[in-house]
Amino acid sequence: MDPARHERPRTKTSRRAVALLIAALPLACSCKSSGRADGLPLIGLVTKTETNPFFVKLREAATVRAAQQGAEVIALAGKFDGDSEGQVTAIESLVSKGVRGILVTPSNSSAILGAVKRARDKGILVTALDTATEPADAVDGTFATDNREAGRLQGAWLRAALAGKVAKIVMLNGTPGSAVDTARRDGFLQGFGIEDGDAAIVGRADAYGDQTKAQAAMENLLQAHPDATVVYTINEPTARGAYAAISARGKQGQILIGSIDGSCGGVADVKEGRLGATVMQFPKRMAEDGIDAVLQYTKTGKRPAGFVDTGAVLITDRPQPGLASEKTAFGLASCWG
């Protein structure tokens, strides 16, 4: 081999090493400035994703509440809905970091239990927010919407608002197999007063809580069932996608859409008549109760008890007899995101 050939890889690899080292430098600087304030109790928050406004609100509320009480929140998340591996890794990192408590919204209700147990074995308080684990007593407590009740309220309102018209239902579900998806769907069926597989359900799709997927699914379902009269949606982004498809075909006003979330955008959609009703959840309360539970545990050793229902309120400007609801004025005052 000629000597020149020996030279080249050497310059290449050392240049690469230098460049990688330089890339690592800014990280060192930012670490120092972020300051691990000693003495402040650390609380970990692990959400399903970073992007959904619901989890953004959860994170904001937790950070604010913790700061008020002299604690600090480290927020981590999975990369996508269903990323149990990412959530387990996040929990493990938080345990290594020495947090006092972990608040987690499990992407998959049973997949993260091993990591949760290892954290609790080290004396860390773990509570579920928004989504319960299976079994529910795998964590120290759960602060969540009763999702079955939220689904039931949506179903009952849609049934009543239909006022005797023929029910031809399109169901836009969330992430198949997830606990929230199952609970809301079962609740909807109960509230509407039908069994799964009823002939009134003309179409269904898994839209993963995603507006784009929901719009495409609704467009296709409308092609097949232009006479649909009712749309069940798992959350407001899904409802927004469904409305876009429906209004593009000029069918707004002919098809009733119900939803769940209670974001400010969703409540505005109800006020403007794009959605018939939505069921408000209270992420701020979930986050605050979760933070309080951890701080109480660090002070007194007292653990929260079981399931705490953080509430579900039907928001509509078309109230139905026998069904408790609030107007959109209330909704706009207490909405999130």
Added chain:
Amino acid sequence: MTFAARGAVGHLRARGWMGPLAALLASIVLFSLVTDTFFTADNLSLLLEQSVVIGLLALGQTIIVLTAGIDLANGAIAVLGTLVVAKHAASAGQAAAGLVCALSICTALGMASGGLITRLRLPPFIVTLGMLTVVSAAGRLYSQSRNYPVSVDLLTVFGRGLNIGHASLSYGVVLMLVLYAAIEYVLAQTAWGRHVRAIGGNSEAARRMGVSVDRTVVSVYAVGGLLYGLAAWASLGRIPNADANAYQTANLESITAAVLGGTSLFGGRGSAVGTLLGTLIVVVLRSGLTQAGIDALYQEVATGILVVLAVALDAVARRGRP
């Protein structure tokens, strides 16, 4: 510098391990200095455990990328593997049979990708993109949108291991290290390994030298598939639950690990050991930045910058070639 030390450095340089190794050591030193929770036996054991699944997927990815190919379906194939074995175990109590079945299916799917690429002369990107879509959907149909928790010891064996003081070594980590050593040996020391690199360097030249290009490429994708199946088994040790929604971004993470380890996406250059270093860089960054209290999104930013940097250096190195 002693002769022996100079020899060791030369060895590292010649194999292209120097850059990734330096980056890995630099980040470990950095995080050990800025946090007091990173460099603990407990946390380092965790880092290795967190590397297993992505490491095995990246190992399969590496041998494929060495042939100038790419596999976008590896995560989906592994997920289907977990569903097959977990559903077998749940419905019929046949964990061992399910395992054999899952490993066979994963290998066959890899082989199918390789077959389509060689027989129909289609780009690997397109074939494995199609495979990704089909296999993901097949997983959802097969699982009927349900999760399958597993509790059989055979299936979760890679989550167990030995405790040495505060440190622990899981059998999953052992499996990963053994497979990395085996593939490194095969790539460096056997005719098959030389053929794989030759095809990636210049497949036409390899053909003229008498390498059976098509057969070798199919075998590479089949070995990749088998590694994905083993990754599926190891993943049940870490998370004893099969879920069709899992590992959606594992394909890109495996490419990240291979690229950070110095494997060239143009084919021909790279190594198993490099990819192991690349996997560890990703895992160390994620854990270290968390320990340092840095927002999770900055972790992605850091990883993204490193990937572009590694590829840029590779491109510069290639342009510098005669």
